[in-house]
Amino acid sequence: MEFPSGLLYTKDHEWALHSSDDTVTIGITDHAQEALGEIVYVELPKTGRELKEHETFGVVESIKAVSDLYCPVAGTVIEVNSQLTNDPSLINRASYKDGWLIKVKLTDKNSLQGLMNATQYRAFVESLK
């Protein structure tokens, strides 16, 4: 299972990549995609939507289950991954790369504070076993 360094993580198994221009790319972790199984449907927000920290912004669905997605930071949606509409299994194949979900423009830098680094998140996932 992969835990790339340089990403920030939540207890809900989302990851966030903070770029220098305060764009944050958001996705679900390798652990999350594995737990969900084959992802067959994704529902994402429209661009322009203001998201609060920990706000639900969509769902990912496997054949049998629906899981909510929580925004790790406060921000405005500036891009959604349109490739996922036709190929939601991209999330299974490349959850940290092509399977990203949305990009937001950070509206509250403090919302980055509560996130875990890769080492902390790995320890958190281990503790769930």
Place this chain on the structure above:
Amino acid sequence: MAKRTALYEEHIKAKGKMVEFGGWDMPVQYSGLADEHETCRTKVGLFDVSHMGEVLVKGPGALEYLNELVTNNVSKINDNQAQYTVMCYENGGCVDDLIIHRVASDEFFICVNASNTEKDFDWMKLHAPQGLHVENVSGAYSQIAIQGRFAEKILQKLTPASLHEIKYYWFRKTSVLGEDAIIARTGYTGEDGFEVYLDWNKAPKLWNALLEEGQSCGIKPCGLGARDTLRTEMKFPLYGHEIDQALNPLEAGLGWVVKLDKPKFVGSAALQGLKEKGLMRSLVGLKSLGRAIPRQGYAIEAAGQPIGVVTSGTLSPSLKTGIAIAYVDRKFSRIGTQLDVVVRDQRMPHEIVETPFYKRSY
């Protein structure tokens, strides 16, 4: 702690993802739900269903007792024949659905749902006349289902019984790998196949032999996830979804196993009353017209008015589209009717279609 079947170790070895279901630790999937579903539809799948309960009814009066307890007419079946039926409360609500196997005129072997085993057994004991032997034998039997077009070919290698002579919903008391077994041509997938009951401890031996014999046919173990999508594509009811104590078999589309013309049985007066009064709801099959996947509990609307609810919903691996089993107001139950399923506050178009959603081609 959740109970384990005799095949627990085999599931772990096969990397089954274990979940609790009906008080049992069961594999929900192994290689992946979609792959297992496809394997069962196109080749053959192997299922551990040892969590299912079994009740033995034996002695003089067994037939009359059962015929007063269940909705179907048990007197219509012969030795070595099985029958699907419902067992009701006096008010017409469902205790459970079950399969009755007639071993002899005074001996019946009954398969019930895992999570209902205790409740069903208590209900059966409560109604049993003095002296009739009614025994919960769930702990003595493992049950393995082999389902798919190659099921007969594979199982035939392990038993002296001529499987092609066993018709749908018939069974044989015979042997498998030299061990006593009941082989029934029944299943919960919509494919041809068998359900094999045998001594609890002998399950690993049969499981591994079937995997080995079936290897060239592409056999794979299938989990409860695939079992559920397979049965949903067939619109087979599942207790707790399409039927329960508050739902009656007539509205559940199980009128074909409710024989109101036989002598009275538990629930017959209530069911007769419901029929005379006119049924309110219908259990229908819905197909998503978009990408949305309907799920259990989602509301159904017609022109903005609530008219029903989804009881089972999934992405159909065979149809590659969202499907649902749902109760709707009878006025809106005709094939072709377009209805909205409310998915996270959005109205998503669906259409009532013919069921089963899937029909096998052989």
